[in-house]
Amino acid sequence: MQGWLKGLAAAIAVGIFLALTGAFNSGQESLTWRLAYWPLMMGAGAAVGGVIAHLFTTWSALDERPILRGVLMSIAIALPLTGLIWVLTNLFVGGAWRVGDLSHLVAPVYIISAAMTALGHVMDRPRQTHGSPNQQPSVRFLDRLPPKLRGADVQAVQSEDHYLRIHTNRGSDMILMRMSDAVAELEGLEGAQVHRSWWVARNAVREVKRGDGRATLTLEGGLEVPVSRRYARALRADGWW
Template sequence: MSTRLKRLITGDPAKGVGIAVAAGVFLALTNAFGSTTGLGLRLAYWVVLMIVAGLWAEFCMRTIRRLPGMERSWLIRFVVSVLVIGLPLTVVVWGVTGWIFYGQAYGPDMFPGLVWRVLLITAVMTAIGMAMEPKTATTHAGEGPPRFLDRLPPRLRGAVIHAVQAEDHYLRIHTDRGSDLILMRLSDAVAELEGLEGAQTHRSWWVARDAVQDVKRGDGRATLTLEGGLIVPVSRRHARALRQAGWY
């Protein structure tokens, strides 16, 4: 079994192979393309095709998610994903389905009709996949300085923020000039950190992406080593989203 398929199965079965198989069964039972072949062949064809399509979709969505600006607009990412995933799949369906069901290739006149059906199926599957993505609070680099900088204690003004750590009702701000405490909730701090590229890696940690020097993984968990040697945990809840965003 390929590494990618293992990740798809073990990472989130409902989002991976389970959804692909369910979609394949649905297409076979509803005879989506009007085939005259038996149910067994339709099941085999559609289930295999949907698993392959799921692997292709995961690769595409992971790549698209890393493109500048995609994390900021759900709609733009959705439209781009549907087109990038669906158009190549349309070519595959057009080139293969006729041979499987009718023993001969589809003609060019069949292609336009296949496009909207494949894109519709792709849109539904993409929407399900995006809705089930793990939610991780992320911040993005921007033109203006983040509001959070105004909360830095006087001795840390002008320092580069590496991480923010929740400690009871306080936050410890880790910078290139040392650390200090302020009274604030982490959720509020993340909102005010917009303007810096970073993400929440744990319920108690936000990390600046540029501060990450090394990543270590083991036993299903990961830790980030930041500038200055600070070790930050990555929880299971946030690991997949960070991995998909290219953090490691």
């Protein structure tokens, strides 16, 4: 949610910039008009795009098909955005509401959607956590361990629906928590989110198996964790294997 709000705020900020500069021949309109039109346009576009992008990133069937995910996501974002831009523009300029005008918007909106999707893919790196220089790091997530696992070494965290399964050197147990929140609280332990459903402690990795374009991490105790293709290149560059 926090990342979505940051994206929305950034889009509105860009909208204010476009309004102040009179972008795309809008300088002929008053500043008040531009300050109403552009932030609303950019904010609404970011909201629609953010919701659709979230749906696609949680579609596990596309985890190993990043190009297909990008193409489908761009189309899914461009279609409603085209209609949204057509409606807002006609409302603001008192247009004739010609449906034929939609055909002139489809191509540029899709190109922008595809460019933003590609940029998001390039910037999409695994969320990593870092060890503390202190010998006894303060890791908030450890306070959430069930009593039987207190003091154990966390090896991996696995998402199962709305719950998380915590794998340790003393066994495993489940808690109710979101993966995104868990990764934030795991700061202080060296590790990374290697898959949509997995965070792994770096010192728990004992072997890396590779084949068919995929990687699998074998942890202490024999637990095997899949590595998503979308994260594999960044993890390899960071020396995980």
